[in-house]
Amino acid sequence: LVDEDGHVSSTIFAEMSALAMQTGAVNLGQGFPDEDGPEAVLAEAVAAIERGENQYPPGPGTLDLRTAISEHQRRFYGLQPDPQGEVLVTAGATEALAATLLALVEHGDEVVTFEPFYDAYGGLIALAGGRHRTVKLRAPDFQPDPDELRAVVTDRTRIILVNTPHNPTGTVLDRATLDLIAELAERHDAIIVTDEVYEHLTFDVRHVPVATLPGAAGRTLTISSGGKTFSTTGWKIGWLSGPRELVTAVSTVKQYLSYVNGAPFQPAMATGLRLPDAAFTAIADGLRGKRDLLSAGLSAAGFDTFRPDGTYFIVADATPLGFDDAAAFCRALPELAGVVAVPLSAFCLDRHDADYASLVRFAFCKRVEVLERAVDGLARLR
Numbered sequence: 001l002v003d004e005d006g007h008v009s010s011t012i013f014a015e016m017s018a019l020a021m022q023t024g025a026v027n028l029g030q031g032f033p034d035e036d037g038p039e040a041v042l043a044e045a046v047a048a049i050e051r052g053e054n055q056y057p058p059g060p061g062t063l064d065l066r067t068a069i070s071e072h073q074r075r076f077y078g079l080q081p082d083p084q085g086e087v088l089v090t091a092g093a094t095e096a097l098a099a100t101l102l103a104l105v106e107h108g109d110e111v112v113t114f115e116p117f118y119d120a121y122g123g124l125i126a127l128a129g130g131r132h133r134t135v136k137l138r139a140p141d142f143q144p145d146p147d148e149l150r151a152v153v154t155d156r157t158r159i160i161l162v163n164t165p166h167n168p169t170g171t172v173l174d175r176a177t178l179d180l181i182a183e184l185a186e187r188h189d190a191i192i193v194t195d196e197v198y199e200h201l202t203f204d205v206r207h208v209p210v211a212t213l214p215g216a217a218g219r220t221l222t223i224s225s226g227g228k229t230f231s232t233t234g235w236k237i238g239w240l241s242g243p244r245e246l247v248t249a250v251s252t253v254k255q256y257l258s259y260v261n262g263a264p265f266q267p268a269m270a271t272g273l274r275l276p277d278a279a280f281t282a283i284a285d286g287l288r289g290k291r292d293l294l295s296a297g298l299s300a301a302g303f304d305t306f307r308p309d310g311t312y313f314i315v316a317d318a319t320p321l322g323f324d325d326a327a328a329f330c331r332a333l334p335e336l337a338g339v340v341a342v343p344l345s346a347f348c349l350d351r352h353d354a355d356y357a358s359l360v361r362f363a364f365c366k367r368v369e370v371l372e373r374a375v376d377g378l379a380r381l382r
């Protein structure tokens with residue numbers, strides 16, 4: 001995080017968004033939508049501000065939002081966390097992850113994640129004093145090798161940190177992998193923390209929450225966020241749910257991080273979580289065509305592309321275009337094609353950069369005309 005001269009490194013997303021601003025290139029780097037989500041959700045935030053809900057909300061989040069989160073978990077997955085004590089509202093999924101790791105990891109404890117991993121995991125595990133162990137996901141399907149997973153999870157493992165659907169690969173972990181995670185967590189008495197922020201963004205496969213696996217609920221903290229589901233990434237309303245004693249430990253840390261956040265956005269999220277089922281499927285339906293458009297454009301430009309089952313990211317290999325250093329390729333891409341993307345090395349341990357050296361992530365949560373402009377630019381690479 002901090003180099004020998006005391007310089008704090010900025011995240012890849014900030015660097016690449018700045019590059020997009022400077023060059024006017026289409027920003028398919030940082031993942032955020034360029035259109036607003038459901039009107040009812042936006043309207044409720046405005047109404048809440050006008051009602052005067054502008055002061056500190058309750059520490060664990062408003063009871064109404066915690067109730068809506070619990071109802072959502074029940075409606076979609078048959079889970080029933082108690083809004084009183086088993087649900088916590090946080091400043092985005094990021095704070096849920098931070099408070100969880102700070103609460104549960106003791107110095108030197110091991111935290112297992114898949115690799116590549118969402119970049120915040122590396123920083124947060126380091127801040128918590130944990131040791132980061134990884135299991136590699138490899139193209140084309142980015143599912144882990146079960147023997148590698150078995151080898152990495154040991155009695156030293158405090159947390160298995162799962163992310164499905166997975167950023168950056170777009171993989172939805174298969175049932176056999178989820179079962180193995182639950183089995184290994186039980187055998188080694190590890191806690192499962194599962195980041196399911198893309199839970200509603202899946203295409204032809206169903207998202208299975210880890211907490212629904214037999215025996216898993218008692219040791220699983222489930223994290224999500226309204227940012228992806230309702231296209232409100234700037235609101236930073238996230239949450240977690242799980243066993244009372246774990247939620248209590250996380251709440252204790254959370255009160256010294258943000259304390260609380262987003263008073264008028266909390267009722268808006270509750271409105272979102274109570275929308276009819278069709279509103280949730282509409283999000284994935286809108287993204288499916290965009291995935292296909294960008295995926296076809298990348299293939300036509302000469303990339304090897306790996307079609308994702310979930311999230312709004314596509315990974316592509318630039319090797320067939322003659323590039324084996326994706327970081328250099330991404331710096332040149334605004335000039336070459338008028339597009340910004342992110343190298344997968346940003347989602348890896350530094351010592352593993354070489355394993356992902358030619359892979360690039362593109363976001364497709366953009367309007368069709370924006371994606372078409374990107375596809376036209378990418379065609380110049382041929």
Ligand code: PMP
Nearest residue numbers: 092093094118167197225227238
């Ligand atoms: N986890 C993953 C896998 C993500 O992609 C993101 C969004 N960038 C987050 C967590 C953070 O979510 P939030 O914006 O709600 O903090």
Ligand code: GLN
Nearest residue numbers: 011013029030031032167
């Ligand atoms: N989750 C988004 C991404 O992966 C953005 C995260 C961020 O900007 N920190 O692109």
